[in-house]
Every structure is written in structure tokens, then in C-alpha cells.
Amino acid sequence: MKYLKLILSLVxxxxxxxxxxxxxxSVPPIAKFLNPYTGIWQNETPENVSGEMTISGxxxxxxxxxxxxxxxxxxxxxxxxxxxxxxYVTAKHRLWQLEFQTYAAAGRLSEIVGEGAINYDRQQRxxxxxxxxxxxxxxxxxxxxxxxYLQAYSDGINAHINSLEDENLPVEYKLLDYRPExxxxxxxxxxxxxxTKTLASREHDLEYTNALRIFGEDTFNKLYPDxxxxxxxxxxxxxxxxxxxAEQTARPLSEIPLDTxxxxxxxxxxxxxxxxxxxxxxxxxxxxxxxxxxPHLTLNLPSxxxxxxLSTPEHSSMGATLPGALGIISGFNTHIAWGVTNATxxxxxxxxxxxxxxxxxxxxxGDGWKNTTMRIEDIQIxxxxxxxxxxxxxxxxxxxxxxxxxxxxxxxxxxxxxxxxEGGNNQSTFLDLNQAKNYNDYLNAxxxxxxxxxxxxxxxxxGDIALWVQGKFxxxxxxxxxxxxxxxxxxxxxxxxIPQEFNAHTKNPKRGFVSSANQHPxxxxxxxxxxxDGYDTYRSRIINNFFRSKDKFSVEDLKGLQNSxxxxxxxxxxxxxxxxxxxxxxTEDELKIYNEIKDxxxxxxxxxxxxxxxxxxxxxxxxxxxxxxxxxxVALDRPFAYQTIYMLTHMPNDxxxxxxxxxxxxSAQDLFLMTFKETAKELIQWKVxxxxxxxxxxxxxxxxxxxxxxxxxxxxxxxIGGDGNTVNAMSKNHGPSWRMVIELSxxxxxxxxxxxxxxxxxxxxxxxxxxxDWAVGxxxxxxxxxxxxxxxxxxxxxxxxPSNQ
Amino acid sequence: xxxxxxxxxxxxxxxxxxSFFLPWWSVMVAAILTAxxxxxxxxxxxxxxxxxxxxxxxxxxxxxxKDNDFILAKKVANLLxxxxxxxxxxxxxxxxxxxxxxxxxxxxxxxxSFSNTTEQ
Numbered sequence: 005m006k007y008l009k010l011i012l013s014l015v016x017x018x019x020x021x022x023x024x025x026x027x028x029x030s031v032p033p034i035a036k037f038l039n040p041y042t043g044i045w046q047n048e049t050p051e052n053v054s055g056e057m058t059i060s061g062x063x064x065x066x067x068x069x070x071x072x073x074x075x076x077x078x079x080x081x082x083x084x085x086x087x088x089x090x091x092y093v094t095a096k097h098r099l100w101q102l103e104f105q106t107y108a109a110a111g112r113l114s115e116i117v118g119e120g121a122i123n124y125d126r127q128q129r130x131x132x133x134x135x136x137x138x139x140x141x142x143x144x145x146x147x148x149x150x151x152x153y154l155q156a157y158s159d160g161i162n163a164h165i166n167s168l169e170d171e172n173l174p175v176e177y178k179l180l181d182y183r184p185e186x187x188x189x190x191x192x193x194x195x196x197x198x199x200t201k202t203l204a205s206r207e208h209d210l211e212y213t214n215a216l217r218i219f220g221e222d223t224f225n226k227l228y229p230d231x232x233x234x235x236x237x238x239x240x241x242x243x244x245x246x247x248x249x250a251e252q253t254a255r256p257l258s259e260i261p262l263d264t265x266x267x268x269x270x271x272x273x274x275x276x277x278x279x280x281x282x283x284x285x286x287x288x289x290x291x292x293x294x295x296x297x298x299p300h301l302t303l304n305l306p307s308x309x310x311x312x313x314l315s316t317p318e319h320s321s322m323g324a325t326l327p328g329a330l331g332i333i334s335g336f337n338t339h340i341a342w343g344v345t346n347a348t349x350x351x352x353x354x355x356x357x358x359x360x361x362x363x364x365x366x367x368x369x370g371d372g373w374k375n376t377t378m379r380i381e382d383i384q385i386x387x388x389x390x391x392x393x394x395x396x397x398x399x400x401x402x403x404x405x406x407x408x409x410x411x412x413x414x415x416x417x418x419x420x421x422x423x424x425x426e427g428g429n430n431q432s433t434f435l436d437l438n439q440a441k442n443y444n445d446y447l448n449a450x451x452x453x454x455x456x457x458x459x460x461x462x463x464x465x466x467g468d469i470a471l472w473v474q475g476k477f478x479x480x481x482x483x484x485x486x487x488x489x490x491x492x493x494x495x496x497x498x499x500x501x502i503p504q505e506f507n508a509h510t511k512n513p514k515r516g517f518v519s520s521a522n523q524h525p526x527x528x529x530x531x532x533x534x535x536x537d538g539y540d541t542y543r544s545r546i547i548n549n550f551f552r553s554k555d556k557f558s559v560e561d562l563k564g565l566q567n568s569x570x571x572x573x574x575x576x577x578x579x580x581x582x583x584x585x586x587x588x589x590x591t592e593d594e595l596k597i598y599n600e601i602k603d604x605x606x607x608x609x610x611x612x613x614x615x616x617x618x619x620x621x622x623x624x625x626x627x628x629x630x631x632x633x634x635x636x637x638v639a640l641d642r643p644f645a646y647q648t649i650y651m652l653t654h655m656p657n658d659x660x661x662x663x664x665x666x667x668x669x670x671s672a673q674d675l676f677l678m679t680f681k682e683t684a685k686e687l688i689q690w691k692v693x694x695x696x697x698x699x700x701x702x703x704x705x706x707x708x709x710x711x712x713x714x715x716x717x718x719x720x721x722x723x724i725g726g727d728g729n730t731v732n733a734m735s736k737n738h739g740p741s742w743r744m745v746i747e748l749s750x751x752x753x754x755x756x757x758x759x760x761x762x763x764x765x766x767x768x769x770x771x772x773x774x775x776x777d778w779a780v781g782x783x784x785x786x787x788x789x790x791x792x793x794x795x796x797x798x799x800x801x802x803x804x805x806p807s808n809q
Numbered sequence: 810x811x812x813x814x815x816x817x818x819x820x821x822x823x824x825x826x827x828s829f830f831l832p833w834w835s836v837m838v839a840a841i842l843t844a845x846x847x848x849x850x851x852x853x854x855x856x857x858x859x860x861x862x863x864x865x866x867x868x869x870x871x872x873x874x875k876d877n878d879f880i881l882a883k884k885v886a887n888l889l890x891x892x893x894x895x896x897x898x899x900x901x902x903x904x905x906x907x908x909x910x911x912x913x914x915x916x917x918x919x920x921x922s923f924s925n926t927t928e929q
Binding site for chain 2: 006007009010013014016017020021024025034035036038039040041042043044045046047048049050170175179714715716717765766767768769771
């Protein structure tokens with residue numbers, strides 16, 4: 005009996021210990037998680053923003069002034085200390101995100117979250133994300149100055165990681181029960197790959213190939229024109245291209261393989277994009293040039309951006325940084341301001357590879373065979389298991405799709421040629437921009453920049469404005485890379501890159517402004533091959549029309565434009581619908597909804613109901629037009645919205661308007677009525693369940709936590725209007741991730757805001773304190789300190805003392 | 810002094826001391842040792858260490874949270890489906906610590922009784 009009691013109580017003690025100390029499903033190890041000494045209660049601490057600390061590695065003292073938004077203003081005596089401090093401070097406030105993003109880039113999420121992430125990790129590996137980071141690192145190694153700053157940044161992050169006790173770990177580590185690993189330079193390269201994938205991996209090659217095969221060439225060209233009539237390109241139409249002395253590569257005589265593939269990898273969000281512009285002194289109400297930038301991304305907490313001021317006695321810059329990368333990415337310094345929007349061209353292509361035999365050690369190329377190289381990817385899983393995946397590399401790039409992955413043929417596969425795997429020292433561009441003083445410095449900074457191609461907007465206190473479409477672009481032949489290519493045909497290889505000086509650009513144009521919103525970079529006059537691969541057709545026209553609408557613009561005008569919810573797309577579609585749709589069959593309830601949208605002024609504002617109607621109606625109409633695309637097991641991408649609207653309004657009786665499964669022949673007008681009735685039904689039902697469908701409630705804008713959108717750490721139903729096609733490009737969870745407006749006075753005056761906060765700790769008031777102001781279009785004046793002295797906006801100062809241990 | 814009170818104070822003292830160099834399960838060690846040194850009877854074997862640690866954890870957590878207006882506790886209370894109520898989260902924290910200590914106390918008591926009988 006005694007034995008039994010003893011053993012029973014022992015077993016019970018062990019069981020209780022095990023259950024409370026182990027992560028079970030999504031429940032964290034609960035006693036570890038909740039105990040007051042090392043659990044989440046220790047994260048319940050107000051920000052500590054003052055005091056002195058000693059950190060080894062620093063050469064001279066560094067001062068960090070925190071302002072009332074918790075923006076750090078770092079003052080160092082030299083660049084190495086500056087970037088070491090940037091690493092340290094970023095890690096202090098954003099460690100979990102910093103590390104998580106690079107795990108995601110490297111396809112290592114399974115190590116943290118377990119088996120659920122295996123597919124994601126495998127995709128990252130097959131796309132060569134780690135390979136690409138290694139290529140970039142190899143390029144960066146040739147630049148010892150950049151390498152020394154990267155090392156300093158890395159050491160700064162590690163100084164913070166090494167100082168962490170269990171109790172100081174960010175909440176997410178406690179929730180998932182793991183610890184941070186040391187940072188290294190490769191992780192910075194991985195972060196840059198993460199951005200490259202987000203911004204420069206859009207393509208439709210395999211989908212286009214399928215469409216070409218199914219619909220034929222004539223129809224294909226009707227559905228997917230290279231240019232639209234209304235294109236208002238980044239580089240103005242009247243640009244003189246006579247300085248371009250190179251020619252477009254001649255088109256070889258060859259066939260493209262009309263293969264099929266049932267399923268392709270998930271694509272980056274098509275709304276990933278941005279706005280930027282600069283106006284000259286002549287166009288500015290104050291006489292000083294002005295510049296603005298707002299990058300559109302999926303909105304997460306902690307935010308992708310972290311605002312800082314970085315100063316040495318030689319230079320001082322301020323703006324948005326990317327945790328993991330050095331310097332300011334979108335911002336300004338004492339002399340210039342710069343910003344970026346995505347300038348992607350089709351920079352990811354697919355090649356059909358034919359292997360010699362089942363061993364797959366050789367593939368056909370020209371008249372002979374070329375060797376593949378093998379890269380074995382080990383994917384470790386949280387439970388301790390490891391999965392191996394073998395990826396074959398050709399001279400084009402990795403064979404992403406083969407019989408191991410979304411394919412079924414052991415003798416063939418599809419290899420990817422992607423600018424992201426080219427390698428490049430993109431870090432140096434941003435380091436140089438941070439210290440640039442004028443147009444020439446800016447140009448030298450961006451020249452070596454490879455990918456993701458960006459529209460680098462520029463303005464200086466000297467009065468210059470400019471915009472370069474910068475990246476490495478292969479000089480493709482007409483049609484090259486629009487479809488799957490033949491990997492065995494040397495004529496299909498990427499040609500030489502377009503010489504950098506022939507990249508499209510504009511400096512101090514007569515019209516007095518430069519702008520970009522991910523639209524066509526150039527019109528058809530540009531001497532190199534460009535085709536529409538998903539360029540913007542709405543925001544760009546609203547922006548350019550705005551700057552043509554009057555002579556002078558103020559900072560308030562620019563803020564207003566960034567927050568404009570004018571829906572050009574709706575304004576080009578709805579009047580035609582309302583004019584031609586037969587309303588005689590509408591019921592009373594339907595007629596009420598019809599009148600609501602009829603009275604709309606095309607502003608997608610939160611208090612209105614019409615934008616809710618439009619946002620339900622348009623996708624239904626779009627899908628109905630392209631019912632021909634509902635083919636099982638064939639990857640297809642429907643034509644772009646602009647072309648769809650063009651066909652609806654100009655070719656209402658086109659064969660595509662017909663719904664194939666009905667015996668009748670439908671016209672555009674039939675589709676309008678049909679989809680309107682479906683829309684009305686859905687809205688009436690929504691109203692029964694949720695009340696009035698005012699746009700704020702109906703759209704349900706949210707900013708989700710980076711870890712699977714954990715609702716407890718996210719923000720919902722934010723009061724912000726707009727949709728993916730308005731300048732304020734805010735759809736449900738994707739939109740302006742940072743807004744800044746800068747006046748190039750001396751020193752510059754800057755205003756910024758982003759949907760998040762400076763702290764990554766959900767227990768901090770600075771975790772999400774900027775969201776409410778951001779949603780309603782307010783900005784905060786950035787406290788650009790001119791000297792290493794706290795002013796009234798500073799709430800605390802920390803000093804780092806060097807130690808020589 | 811009341812034996813229950815002595816056990817309470819000993820458990821508390823040991824738990825606080827051990828927490829400086831041991832993880833959360835220091836409360837289990839404290840309860841086992843106390844049960845051997847100051848053995849209790851019947852349900853007190855479980856409930857005295859249970860309430861000691863529950864009060865300790867709730868009290869300490871409350872002190873940490875109140876200076877920050879329980880911003881994080883409210884969110885974690887959402888995460889753990891406690892309706893965002895930080896008082897409930899405090900209670901759960903106390904119950905978990907208490908449970909670990911209580912069960913450990915029972916084990917300590919059995920260890921004590923076992924060694925007593927084998928010595929005789």
C-alpha cells in the first residue's frame with residue numbers, strides 16, 4: 005500500500021510536470037508560459053528608454069535618444085559603431101520578427117511551428133532562396149567596407165541576443181517555446197531575398213502558355229495586349245530615347261513548347277506595389293522640392309518597417325528601415341530624400357528541361373548534353389525529424405517543378421531563371437543613399453543595384469528631382485519569357501543585360517514632377533522589349549492627373565493624395581453599366597441597392613454603402629466574364645481588370661461574354677444584371693446577419709500578427725477606406741505599410757506614419773499606437789535632430805559605452 | 810505556531826529562494842522539501858502548498874502587470890480563450906502554480922511517510 009501510494013504520487017508529480025512544461029498542440033507549455041519569473045508576466049514592462057550600458061565591440065560611445073513615438077535617434081562617431089548600434093537597437097525592439105522573417109525566407113519555419121509549414125519551406129527551397137542568398141553574399145564579399153558594416157550590424161544584434169535571459173525573451177518565443185539563434189551576415193542576405201521574392205517574382209509564363217494553347221494566338225493577343233491605350237508610364241511618353249545606342253535582341257526563329265502544368269506555386273500578392281513622386285521647386289507651394297512614398301504590402305504586426313534616425317558627424321539620415329537590413333530604405337538625409345516603388349518587369353522565366361535518362365544527371369542543350377548539379381535541402385521539423393529534398397540545378401537555375409514536385413514526368417521538368425538568384429550587393433545601394441549629398445551621389449548609389457528592380461525617386465535640397473527605373477534587366481527579344489521557353493535551345497537563354505545607363509530615367513522633366521505607381525515603366529517607344537505583366541492602370545493615372553490639375557502643391561496636398569480613395573476603376577465601369585443594364589426586373593429591395601450605387605461619387609469612403617456594393621459586384625462580374633477559364637487541372641490567369649472593363653464597355657457582344665454552360669448567348673448587359681442580382685442577394689443576407697453594410701464594417705480592414713495572424717495580437721475593423729486600385733491602396737489586409745511626405749527645405753521637414761508601432765512587444769503601448777492615426781490619414785512630424793542633444797520631443801536617452809573585453 | 814502556517818511560510822521562503830536559480834518548477838522542489846520537513850495531514854497536504862504558491866504567483870504577477878496596465882495580460886487572456894479578462898489570467902496562473910506545488914506536496918508527504926516506516 006505504501007509503495008503504491010508513493011509510486012502513484014510520483015507518477016502524478018511527473019505527469020503534472022510534463023503537462024505543464026510541454027507545448028501541446030497550439031497550447032504553449034503553460035507553466036513555463038505563465039509563471040511570473042520567466043513567463044509572459046515578465047514581458048509586461050513599460051519601455052526602458054534611459055540609462056547607460058557597456059557593450060563590447062563599440063569603439064566610441066554611442067547615444068540613443070528616444071522620442072515620444074519610441075523612434076530611436078542614434079548618434080555614433082563612425083559608421084561601424086552606427087551600424088552596430090542599429091543592429092543592437094533593432095534587435096532590442098524587434099528581435100522575434102527580425103529572426104522569424106529570415107527563417108521564413110530560408111524555408112525553415114518547420115523548425116519553429118512544426119509540420120504545418122513543410123510545404124511552405126519546400127517551396128522556398130525549390131525557389132532557391134538560400135542559394136540566392138549565397139550568391140548575394142558572394143557578391144557582397146567583394147566589398148570589404150559593406151562587409152565590415154554587415155559584420156558590425158550582426159555583432160550588434162548578437163550583443164542583444166547574448167544579453168537575454170529566459171525572462172527577457174519576446175512573447176512569441178515563449179508561446180512557441182524556442183530560443184533565438186545567433187545572427188549572421190547571411191541572414192541579412194536572406195532578408196533581402198525575402199523582399200526580392202515579395203516584389204520581383206511575379207510572372208504568368210506557364211499560365212500564359214496554357215492560355216495560348218487553349219485559345220490560340222489571336223485571341224490571346226486580344227486578351228493580353230502588351231500595352232493599353234491609356235498607359236501613362238513612369239518615364240514620360242515624350243522622353244527622347246536617342247541616347248540609347250544598344251539594340252533590342254533580335255527574335256530567333258524557334259518554337260516554344262506548348263506544355264501544360266496543372267498547378268503552379270502561389271504567387272506574391274498582385275497588389276504588392278507602391279506610390280512615389282517628387283515635385284520640383286517650381287511646382288511646390290513653398291519653392292522647395294517635395295517627395296512622397298508609400299509602399300503597399302500585406303500589413304502585419306510587428307510592422308515590416310522600423311523608423312530610425314542614423315547619425316555620425318559626417319551624415320544624418322532618417323526614415324523607414326527594414327529590420328535585418330542596414331541603413332534607411334525609404335527616407336531622407338540632410339541633403340536628399342529618396343523612396344522606392346516596385347518596378348518589376350518579367351524577371352522570372354521558365355525553361356522546359358529534358359533529361360537524358362532517369363538518373364537526371366544530364367539535360368539536353370544545343371546539340372549535346374549538359375550536367376545538372378544537385379543541391380540537397382534538409383528541412384528540419386520541430387519534432388526532430390528531417391525531410392530531405394533534392395533540387396537539380398541547370399545553367400538556367402533550379403528545376404523547381406519536376407516529378408517530385410507538382411509534375412509527373414520523370415524525364416522532364418521546368419527550370420526557373422530568376423533575377424533573384426543572380427546575386428547582387430543591394431545593401432551598398434542603401435548605405436550609399438544614406439550618405440548621398442546630391443544627384444550624382446544618388447546615381448552612383450543606385451547604379452550597381454540588381455533586384456528587386458525599383459523606381460528610385462529622388463529630390464534634393466539643391467532643387468533636383470529625378471526617377472530611375474533601376475535593376476538589372478535582360479535585353480530580351482520580342483516575346484521572350486512571356487511563355488514557357490525551350491531549355492535546350494541556346495537562343496532561348498537570357499541575353500546580356502541592358503547596360504545600366506540605358507535604364508529608363510527622367511531628371512527635372514518639364515512637367516515639374518516625377519511619379520511611379522507600378523505602371524508600365526515606359527511606352528512603346530522605349531528601344532527594349534517591355535510588355536504588360538500586371539502593371540497598374542489606375543493609381544498611376546490618378547496621381548499624374550492630380551499633378552497636372554494645378555500649378556502649385558503643398559505638403560497637405562501630397563498627404564491628401566496619399567489618402568485619396570477616388571475609385572477610377574469603378575468610375576470607368578459603373579456609368580456604362582448603369583446606362584445599359586435593364587432594370588425592369590429588379591425587385592424593390594434590389595432597386596434600393598441599385599439606387600445606392602447609382603448615387604455614388606466613386607469615393608470608397610468608410611461611411612458609405614456604395615463601395616461595399618461595388619466591391620462585391622465587380623469580382624462577381626469579372627469571374628462571370630471569364631467563366632471560360634474554369635478548367636480543372638490547368639493553371640490559368642484571367643486577363644487584367646483594365647482589359648476586362650475595356651471589353652465589357654467596347655465589345656459587349658464578344659464571345660467571352662457568353663456563359664458557356666447556358667444554352668442562351670449572353671451579352672455584357674446580361675452579365676451585369678445577373679451579377680447585380682447575386683450581389684444584392686449577398687448584401688441583403690449580410691445585412692440580416694451583420695446590420696448595415698457600410699464600407700468600414702463590410703471591408704473589415706485588419707492588421708494581422710506575423711505569426712499566423714494570431715487574433716489576440718492583431719487589430720481589426722480599422723476605419724480606413726479605399727481598395728487595391730485607389731491611391732490609398734488599402735484592401736482588406738494589404739495597403740500603405742509606410743507613408744512619408746518630405747519637404748526638401750534645409751534641413752528637410754518630414755512627416756511619416758505606418759500601421760503599427762515601434763515596439764514588437766504586444767505588451768507595449770508602442771506596439772500598435774500609430775495604427776489609429778494612420779487609418780484616418782494623420783501623420784507625425786519626424787523629429788529630425790540636428791545635433792546630438794535631446795529636444796522637447798525626446799523622452800529618454802541611452803548611452804552605450806565601449807568596453808575592451 | 811500552527812503547523813499549516815509553518816508549512817506555508819517554509820514553502821513560500823523556499824519557493825522564493827529557489828526561483829533565483831531554478832526555472833518555474835522550483836515551486837515543486839520547494840513543496841516536496843517542505844512536505845518532508847514540515848509534514849501535514851489529510852487534505853492540507855495538498856491545499857497548503859497549493860494556496861501558498863497560488864497566492865505567491867498571483868501576487869507577483871499582479872505586481873508585474875499593474876505597472877503596465879495589464880496590456881499584455883489582456884491580450885494573452887484573449888489568446889488563451891479567457892475572454893480578454895486579465896483577472897481570469899491571474900487566477901489561471903495561480904491555479905497552475907498551485908497545482909504543481911500541491912501535487913508535489915503530496916509526493917513529498919508520501920516520501921516522508923515511506924522513509925519513516927522503513928526506518929522503524
